[in-house]
Amino acid sequence: MSMPTLTKPKPARRSAPAVRKDKEYVLRMAKEHDVRFIRLWFTDILGMLKSVAITIDELEGALEEGMGFDGSSIEGFTRIDESDMVALPDPNTFALLPWRPKENAVARMFCDIVRPGGKPFEGDPRYVLKQNLARAAKLGYTYYVGAELEFLVFKSSYAPPIPIDAGVYFDLTPLDVATDLRRDIILAVEEMGIGIEYSHHEAAPSQHEIDFRYTDALTMADHVMTYRLVVKEIAMRHGAYATFMPKPMAHTNGSGMHINISLFRGERNAFFDSRDRHHLSSVAKHFLAGLLRHARELTLVTNQWVNSYKRLIPGYEAPVYLTWAARSRSDLVRIPAYKPGKESATRVELRSPDPACNPYLAFSAVLAAGLDGIERQYELPPSAEGNVVQWSEEERKRRGIESLPGSLIEAIELSEKSVLLRRVLGEHVLQSLIANKRLEWERYRSHVTDFELKEYLPLL
Numbered sequence: 001m002s003m004p005t006l007t008k009p010k011p012a013r014r015s016a017p018a019v020r021k022d023k024e025y026v027l028r029m030a031k032e033h034d035v036r037f038i039r040l041w042f043t044d045i046l047g048m049l050k051s052v053a054i055t056i057d058e059l060e061g062a063l064e065e066g067m068g069f070d071g072s073s074i075e076g077f078t079r080i081d082e083s084d085m086v087a088l089p090d091p092n093t094f095a096l097l098p099w100r101p102k103e104n105a106v107a108r109m110f111c112d113i114v115r116p117g118g119k120p121f122e123g124d125p126r127y128v129l130k131q132n133l134a135r136a137a138k139l140g141y142t143y144y145v146g147a148e149l150e151f152l153v154f155k156s157s158y159a160p161p162i163p164i165d166a167g168v169y170f171d172l173t174p175l176d177v178a179t180d181l182r183r184d185i186i187l188a189v190e191e192m193g194i195g196i197e198y199s200h201h202e203a204a205p206s207q208h209e210i211d212f213r214y215t216d217a218l219t220m221a222d223h224v225m226t227y228r229l230v231v232k233e234i235a236m237r238h239g240a241y242a243t244f245m246p247k248p249m250a251h252t253n254g255s256g257m258h259i260n261i262s263l264f265r266g267e268r269n270a271f272f273d274s275r276d277r278h279h280l281s282s283v284a285k286h287f288l289a290g291l292l293r294h295a296r297e298l299t300l301v302t303n304q305w306v307n308s309y310k311r312l313i314p315g316y317e318a319p320v321y322l323t324w325a326a327r328s329r330s331d332l333v334r335i336p337a338y339k340p341g342k343e344s345a346t347r348v349e350l351r352s353p354d355p356a357c358n359p360y361l362a363f364s365a366v367l368a369a370g371l372d373g374i375e376r377q378y379e380l381p382p383s384a385e386g387n388v389v390q391w392s393e394e395e396r397k398r399r400g401i402e403s404l405p406g407s408l409i410e411a412i413e414l415s416e417k418s419v420l421l422r423r424v425l426g427e428h429v430l431q432s433l434i435a436n437k438r439l440e441w442e443r444y445r446s447h448v449t450d451f452e453l454k455e456y457l458p459l460l
Contacts, residue, residue: 023063036104047358087111098191125360132364141263146214149355150255163206204252221359244355247310254311257355262347272346279338285380290373297418300411302353323384368424
């Protein structure tokens with residue numbers, strides 16, 4: 001028996017405001033569903049899910065006071081001389097883990113990280129997003145996100161990766177591991193209160209996509225973290241390995257996390273204007289202009305791994321150039337087609353992020369770039385008419401079209417100069433992230449690849 005959904009109800013496109021659940025509700029649900037263990041979840045600055053398990057006997061105390069842990073062991077948290085941290089569970093995120101037994105069941109809650117005195121920890125990615133949502137709220141906006149996460153399924157985690165199917169975009173493959181796998185993932189995430197719109201086979205062999213229903217950005221970030229674990233758990237139970245690595249195979253499409261964005265004022269979509277050609281309001285256009293202006297410096301957050309830049313190359317449907325267009329899938333931002341009567345669905349789709357990013361930081365950076373565009377009234381450049389990838393370099397220069405960073409080190413250097421990122425993430429998170437990424441780049445730079453050995457060893 002599945003427990004009642006603890007998150008907000010899900011209408012056609014946009015979710016209603018969250019119904020807050022209190023500590024007593026969580027205690028009652030835990031008792032009714034024979035919960036014996038509760039996993040307290042949080043993330044480090046890289047978006048890696050961390051967990052500490054408590055028993056049901058500790059739940060009431062954890063809800064009141066949190067659970068202490070050593071923050072010095074978590075990437076990007078604290079120095080060893082200031083290591084004490086407290087994980088404070090958010091009652092709204094209580095949900096059963098459906099792949100665990102129903103007897104002596106296991107539940108989870110996301111946590112906010114605070115210092116022993118109760119002060120929010122500035123290095124907690126969830127806190128970073130909350131701070132940016134509060135800034136949007138002061139301007140009168142609620143920030144909604146719909147995420148589309150692609151992933152690949154292989155026979156194992158060992159190299160070289162071996163796909164389990166040869167399907168392409170929208171293929172209906174014969175009944176096999178992939179078909180049942182996608183079904184079981186959807187059933188599991190829906191049982192945890194996550195609304196799903198649709199799923200399908202993607203363009204590459206063994207590549208799949210499951211799209212979430214719109215909701216507020218904090219809930220969506222929690223959904224992304226949950227989904228990534230569920231996909232891997234269910235794949236493992238099917239004898240396969242699922243990965244959100246951006247580009248595990250060289251000559252096929254990589255995996256992205258397209259994010260659909262809108263701002264609301266109360267019940268009204270602030271991005272909609274019936275009189276505009278693209279049905280975009282001035283708010284939407286300024287937001288989009290902010291995205292384009294800041295996209296290069298944000299890329300370290302939305303595409304944080306060395307491997308991320310193997311995906312961001314021309315020819316594989318991933319965006320490279322800083323352009324926007326209606327419906328086109330070769331541009332950094334596209335405007336999905338407007339459907340009459342669906343004003344609430346008006347949105348912009350940012351296509352550069354990959355599914356291995358930290359969603360709390362990525363959603364924060366994207367919001368801040370858009371709000372900067374609104375506050376400074378940035379002018380939106382003309383839309384790209386045609387396929388920008390097929391234009392010559394001279395044509396792109398003539399039109400003043402820039403490109404995303406081509407490597408992790410380029411993204412690092414751009415982020416170091418970014419005033420916006422420093423304000424959005426805070427000094428602690430930004431410096432910790434940059435330090436980690438520089439170490440990753442140095443390790444990568446010193447590695448001798450198979451390509452080099454095959455290319456140069458016989459010649460030099």
